[in-house]
Amino acid sequence: FWPALGVVILMVVWKTAGFTIIILLTGLQSISNDFIEAAKIDGASVWSRFRRITLPLIRNSVVLALVLNVTSSILAFDQFF
Structure with a gap:
């Protein structure tokens, strides 16, 4: 039971990691450097x-990535079950 669960978890992480990283990197790139520079000066x-x-x-x-990953996991539940 535990090895199969580990493989399924690894497969889901592998499947969703790329899209999640793209969403988070897009969010990070949208932050203006002015905020970071002002905080450094302070x-x-x-x-x-x-x-x-x-x-x-x-x-x-982060909320978008979370919602999409949870929705994807719920939709894939029947395949694993």
Whole structure:
């Protein structure tokens, strides 16, 4: 049971990883460098810049990727079952 479950999980991750990465990279590229530069000048750390600037600005991309992956997993449930 466990080896089969591991293979199925690996297959789903392999299938969805590329599209998810493209969605997230598109979200990251839409962030203006002005925000990051202003935070650097203000002395924000890397973690603070990620948490307070990058993550809120790519929230829509993360939600889109999450919804598409969950929908895809639900639609593929019968194949695995």
